[in-house]
Amino acid sequence: MPTQANIAKIKKVKKIHLREWMAIPQVQAVGxxxxxxxxxxxxxxxxxxxxxxxxxxxxxxxxxxxxxxxSGRFKAL
Numbered sequence: 457m458p459t460q461a462n463i464a465k466i467k468k469v470k471k472i473h474l475r476e477w478m479a480i481p482q483v484q485a486v487g488x489x490x491x492x493x494x495x496x497x498x499x500x501x502x503x504x505x506x507x508x509x510x511x512x513x514x515x516x517x518x519x520x521x522x523x524x525x526x527s528g529r530f531k532a533l
Contacts, residue, residue, distance in 0.1 A: 458496040463488070466488050466497060466498060467488065469520045474486055477500060482502045482503045482509050483500060483502055483503075484501045484503055485501040485530065491521055491523040492523060493521070497520055497523060498520055498521070498523070499522075499523050500525070501525050501526075503526075503528060505524060510524060
């Protein structure tokens with residue numbers, strides 16, 4: 457279970473990089489959650505997961521793990 461300090465660090469890293477990541481056309485959302493490896497980290501949802509987007513987005517930033525997931529295009533209901 458993550459500590460409050462760990463969650464605060466993840467929130468800070470997300471806040472610092474959110475605009476940069478959301479400016480990438482394929483990025484649909486950026487959130488915090490439990491990654492596939494069981495760690496708490498940043499989850500970046502992208503329309504299509506391909507090599508070009510994987511090269512742009514980090515796997516880890518400021519000691520925070522990042523997971524990129526393919527979500528498809530988000531649509532407002």
